[in-house]
Amino acid sequence: MSKRPGEVNGVAPPLAKLPRLDAQPGVPGAVAAAGVVKKPGPRLPMLMYKEGEPLRDLRSYYSKDGASQSVEVRIPAHCLTSNNRHVRARQLWGSDVYTEDSDLVAVLMHCGYWYHSLTHPPAQVAEVRAVLKPQDPRDSYPSTARNSIRSRAWAAPIEASLAAADTAADTAIAAAAAEGMLPRGCSYAVEKCWVVTRSGTSVDLAPNLEGLPAAAPTFTPSHMERIITRSSGAGGRQRQVQEVTVMFNLVNEPWPKYNMQAVADRGLKPHEWTSARLHSTVLYLESHKERFELALSSPAANEADGEAAGGGERYRFSRCTRPLPAALMAKLGVPLPEAERSVLHEDLSWEEIQWGANGVSLRGQLYPLVRIHFMPQTGKAQ
Known part of the structure; x- marks a missing residue:
C-alpha cells in the first residue's frame, strides 16, 4: 500500500499546533484587537473624544489640593484633520495650559504633536491617545502663535454658571459647582501623546513647543x-x-x-x-x-x-x-x-x-x- 510522506503503517503523525499571531505574549488565550495597545504603567481613567463636544468629565478628576488624576483620552482618526470644525474655529484658549473647553485636537496641533494641515488622516492610523493632567484654573490665558495656529486669549477665570448651562448635564454640573461639590472649572495640560496604528503598534509623538513649523520649500511661480x-487628446481634461x-x-x-x-x-x-x-x-x-x-x-x-x-x-x-x-x-x-x-x-x-x-x-x-x-x-x- 502506498503511503503519503510522513505516514507510518497508515497512521499520520500528530499535527503541531501553531500559536496565534494575534495572541498577547505571556497571556494564554488572550487575543489582541487591532488598534488596542496597553502602555506600561498604571491604568488611567479613559475618556472618548467626540468632535464638537468639550471634555465635560475632565473636571471630575481635578482636585484643588494638587492631587489631580491624569486622564487618558482616545481620539478617533477621522477627527484628526483640518476639517474638524473646532479646529477651523480655533476653539482653544491658552498656551501650554488650556481651558477645559478648549478642543483637544486643536490643542495637539497647537503644541505640535499633530500637523495642522492634514485633510485626511494617514491610512495606517487607527487613533491618537493623549494623557491630560487637570490643573487649577488660571486667572488669565495668554494667546500665542505656534505651528501656524494662534490660540485665543481669555482674561477671566473659568467658572461654572447656571446661566451658561445649555443642557441638562451642564445644569447638573453647574449646580454641583455652585454648592461646592465640584471645583469651579479647571485647566489641563498635555503630558504625552502617541499614535495607535491599525496593526496594534504604538508610536510616541514629540511636541514642537518652539512653535516653528516644519521647513516648507520655496517653489518658483x-x-x-x-x-x-x-x-495631446485629453479633451476637456487637464x-x-x-x-x-x-x-x-x-x-x-x-x-x-x-x-x-x-x-x-x-x-x-x-x-x-x-x-x-x-x-x-x-x-x-x-x-x-x-x-x-x-x-x-x-x-x-x-x-x-x-x-x-x-x-x-x-x-x-x-x-x-x-x-x-x-x-x-x-x-x-x-x-x-x-x-x-x-x-x-x-x-x-x-x-x-x-x-x-x-x-x-x-x-x-x-x-x-x-x-x-x-x-x-x-x-x-x-
Missing part, C-alpha cells in the same frame, strides 16, 4: 515652472502637469533644485525683481558639501526709484560655518550672525552676481550649486 504635456524637482539638503530638509528659473525675475516691475525679493528674504544656496548665504547688506539710498534701487544696493555672499535646520536658523536670526558664517565677497553690486545654469559666478570665481531656498528674515545679524 507656477507660470515659470517646467510644463510637461502628458497627452492636459498639462507642472513639475517641480525637490531635493534634500545637507540636513535632510526638502529644498528645490537649483536652476536659473528659480532666481529669475518674476516680472518686469521693480517689486517683482529678485533683487527686491531680497529686501525681506535671504537666499541660501548649497553645493554638494557647502552652504552659502546671499543677503542684502546695505539698501539703496533711494529705494523709491526702482532703477536707483537696483544699482545702489550692496550684497554680501558668505559661506555658512555649518548647515543648520530651518528652525534653529530662525532662532539664531536670518541673516545668520557672524559666528555662523564667513564672508567670501562683500559690497557686491547686483550686476556682479552672475547666475549660470550650474552655479553663480562672483568676481570671476564660480561656485557650483545644486539647491536653493529663500528664507524670510527674522532678525538682523550682529
